[in-house]
Amino acid sequence: MKRLRLLAVSVLAVTALAAxxxxxxxxxxxxxxxxxxxxxxxxxxxxxxxxxxHGADGISPVPMFPNLAGQRADYLYQELLRYKSxxxxxxxxxxxxxxxxxxxxxxxxxxxxxxxxxxxxxxxxPAQEVLARGGTLxxxxxxxxxxxxxxxxxGADAKGHPLADAGADSPYRAYPLLYGQHxxxxxxxxxxxxxxxxxxxxxxxxxxxxxxxxxxASIDALAAWLANLPAQRQAR
Ligand code: HEC
Ligand code: HEC
Numbered sequence: 001m002k003r004l005r006l007l008a009v010s011v012l013a014v015t016a017l018a019a020x021x022x023x024x025x026x027x028x029x030x031x032x033x034x035x036x037x038x039x040x041x042x043x044x045x046x047x048x049x050x051x052x053x054h055g056a057d058g059i060s061p062v063p064m065f066p067n068l069a070g071q072r073a074d075y076l077y078q079e080l081l082r083y084k085s086x087x088x089x090x091x092x093x094x095x096x097x098x099x100x101x102x103x104x105x106x107x108x109x110x111x112x113x114x115x116x117x118x119x120x121x122x123x124x125x126p127a128q129e130v131l132a133r134g135g136t137l138x139x140x141x142x143x144x145x146x147x148x149x150x151x152x153x154x155g156a157d158a159k160g161h162p163l164a165d166a167g168a169d170s171p172y173r174a175y176p177l178l179y180g181q182h183x184x185x186x187x188x189x190x191x192x193x194x195x196x197x198x199x200x201x202x203x204x205x206x207x208x209x210x211x212x213x214x215x216x217a218s219i220d221a222l223a224a225w226l227a228n229l230p231a232q233r234q235a236r
Contacts, residue, residue, distance in 0.1 A: 027201040030171040035077040035109055042111025045104055049096065058115040063184035070117030072160055074173040077109035078201070087200035089192065117159075119180035121231035126224040134225025137218055147213040150222070153206075154178050158226060174203060180230045183223035190219045 047056075050068075054060045058069030068076065083093040084105070097105065138158070141149040153161055153172070158179040161172035178186065193211035198204040214222070 026199070026205070029078065029174050029201050029203045031169055032074065032078075032173055034168060034173065035074050035106055037073075037103070037106035037108075037110035039107065039111045039114050042104075042107030042109070045100075045108055046111055050108070053092065054112075057118070058112050059119060060182065063182045064188070065182070066185045067117065067119060067181055068112040069115035069119075070159075070179075071113060071177060072164065072174065073109040073113030074164075075176040076112055077105055078174045078203075080105040080109060082200065087198075089197055117177075117179060119230040122183070122227050125228065125231070130221050130224050131228060133218070134221035134223070137222055138225060142213075142218070145213055147218070148210060150178075150210075158229060178226045181223075181226055183220075183227040186223040186226055187219050190214060190222070194219075 046054075053062065053065045054068050058071075059067050079088065080097055080100075082088045083091070083097045084100070086094065088094075100108075137147065138150045138154075139156075141147040151158070153175055154177065155162055158177060160177040161175040163170055164172045164175060166172075190211050192198055193204070193207045194214060196208060199208060211219075
């Protein structure tokens with residue numbers, strides 16, 4: 001009888017532990033509601049709060065400020081939540097989003113997600129071999145080092161996961177597009193994933209595993225190739 005009670009108590013304890021691990025350790029982004037909001041209200045807020053750093057049209061004038069135009073709204077909303085909760089490293093964004101309401105974050109995400117990613121070509125074209133290495137890594141990965149092809153998750157054209165909108169329960173909704181993103185920003189992000197600094201969501205875990213396989217030369221080549229996608233399109 002005593003043994004039975006002991007067993008019951010330990011089963012309860014184990015169940016409680018499992019429940020707290022599942023609920024507390026990370027944000028599970030595999031099943032998220034598609035974000036909706038008021039794009040016009042978002043545009044109004046953006047015109048006063050965001051345009052100085054992210055540009056009037058969501059194309060940022062400074063390399064360390066990411067372009068937002070045409071980025072997936074679901075991804076943008078999740079990132080804004082993260083600046084608010086402090087789970088992305090401290091930056092200009094952290095203080096900025098503190099006074100904003102949840103509805104503001106949704107409206108801003110929908111606004112920027114709806115803008116055309118009409119990106120200018122970078123001022124300096126990188127060396128051909130750097131571009132070639134970046135393109136190969138993106139399309140094919142580097143199986144010898146365990147690097148998966150980026151295109152599997154970010155799309156052959158780097159415009160997002162091909163199944164992001166495949167049904168309301170798509171687990172790929174918050175996978176970002178990388179097309180034409182500023183190279184300095186992309187390289188910094190990849191190094192942050194690699195160092196383990198981003199370990200808050202299920203999507204962080206995925207990208208951390210990828211980035212830990214990348215050396216510095218690969219990171220720089222990938223960032224250069226992604227930034228030059230718009231230029232390559234225009235040249236064709
Ligand atoms: C003072 C400059 C500044 C202002 C103003 C600013 N941002 Fe940012 N934003 C940044 C910087 C710098 C980063 C990159 C920070 C990092 O590495 O996490 C960033 C990153 C972001 C990201 C993450 C994008 C990604 O690809 O992960 C989003 C979303 C964003 N900003 C939205 C906004 C919105 C919406 C506003 C207005 C409410 C705004 N920002 C105002 C500087 C700014
Ligand atoms: C198995 C799926 C998967 C693969 C493969 C993958 N990624 Fe990602 N990537 C993600 C997810 C999910 C996120 C969003 C993580 C988050 O929320 O911070 C992401 C985010 C990123 C970001 C941040 C974008 C931003 O705007 O801040 C960059 C940069 C990136 N990935 C580059 C790459 C590169 C380069 C490769 C190939 C070497 C790659 N990814 C391969 C799933 C993947």
